[in-house]
Amino acid sequence: MIDEPSRKRTDARRNRDRIIEVAGATFAAQGLDVPMREIARRAGVGPATLYRHFPAKGDLVAATFADQLDHCVATLDAALADPDPWRGFCVFIEKVCAMQADDRGFTAAFLATLPGTLATDFERVRDHHLRRFAELTRRAKQSGHLRADFVPDDIKLLIMANGGIGTESPAASRRLVALLLQSLQAHPTTPPAPLPPPVLPPPRPFP
C-alpha cells in the first residue's frame, strides 16, 4: 500500500522530470528567451509548481543543462587524458561545438551569468572546468601545436562564433570549426588540410 507522503514525493519527482524534459526541448528549439509561464503551460503544471521546483529561471536552466555540462566534463577528461594534447584540444573543441550546433540554448546557458541558487552551483562547476581547459591549452602550447597567443577565454569566442551558425546545419558548423582549428595552429601546415564540404544553413525565416 502506498502512503500519502510517498505518493506526493513521487508526483513531485515526476513533475520535476517532466518540467526539465519540456524545458530541454523548448530551450534547444527556441533558445532561453521562452518565458517561465510558457514552460509551465507546456509541461502541464501551474506556475506555482514550476517556481516551487525552480525559484529562478537560472535554476531551471542549470537543471536543464546539467547533463550537457556532464557531457562537456567527460569530453574534457578524455582530452586531458590524450597523450597528444593538440589532438585532445581539437577533439574537445569539435565535440563541444557539435553539442552546441544541436541546441539553441547552449550558448546562453554556458556563457551567461545565471541568477539563482542551483545556477550558482552550475557556474561554479563550469568555471572549475574552464580552469582545467586552461591546463589543456597550456599543454597544447607546450607541445608546439597551439599558437602562443591563444588564451583560454578564447573558447568563449569560438563558442559565440559557432553559435552564430545556429542549429539548422551541423555541416556548416563543422566547416567553421575546421577553419578555426586551422587558424589556431602555431605552425600551420602548407597547404592546409581540406575542409569539410560547404553546406550552408537554409535561409532564416524572416521575423
Place this chain on the structure above:
Amino acid sequence: MIDEPSRKRTDARRNRDRIIEVAGATFAAQGLDVPMREIARRAGVGPATLYRHFPAKGDLVAATFADQLDHCVATLDAALADPDPWRGFCVFIEKVCAMQADDRGFTAAFLATLPGTLATDFERVRDHHLRRFAELTRRAKQSGHLRADFVPDDIKLLIMANGGIGTESPAASRRLVALLLQSLQAHPTTPPAPLPPPVLPPPRPFP
C-alpha cells in the same frame, strides 16, 4: 506660398525619413524582431502611415539597410580595384564584419529572404554584388593566396560566425576575423601573424 499638395508631399517625406531613422536605430540595437507597430509607435506615426510607406516589413528593412548595402558595394569596388586581390579580399571581409559588429540587424538583413517589393530589389542588388564577390575570390585564388576550397557562399558562413559575437565588443569581432582570414590562406605563414588582443564581450544579460 506653400500649396496643399506640396505640403502633403513634404510631410510624407519627413515621415518616411523619420521612420527609416527610427527603424535603423531600433534594428541596430535590437535586431529585426521588433514588430512593425513598435516601430510606428517610436516614430510617432500611426500604423496606417507606416504601412502606406512600407507595405511589408521586408520593405522597411530594405529601405533601412540601403545605405549599408551601398557601403558594402563601395567596399567591394575598392577590393576589386586593389592590384593585390588577396589584400583586397582581406580588407573587404574586415570592413564588412566591422559594419556588422556595429549593427544587430545586419546579419538578418543580409542573409534572410525578405518579403516585399522594395525587398525584392534589395535582394537583386545584393545577389548581383555576391556574384562580383565571387570574381574577387577567383582572383584571390589565382594569386595563390586564397585556399582553393573556399567557395563564395562561405562569406555567409563568416558573416554568421561574426554575427554570433554580437555588437558589444568590436575588438572580439576583430580577433575572430583575424583568425578566420588566417585560416583561409592557401599557404599559411609560419608562424602566423599575431592576433588582435583578446577582448571578450561582456556577459550577455540573462533572458
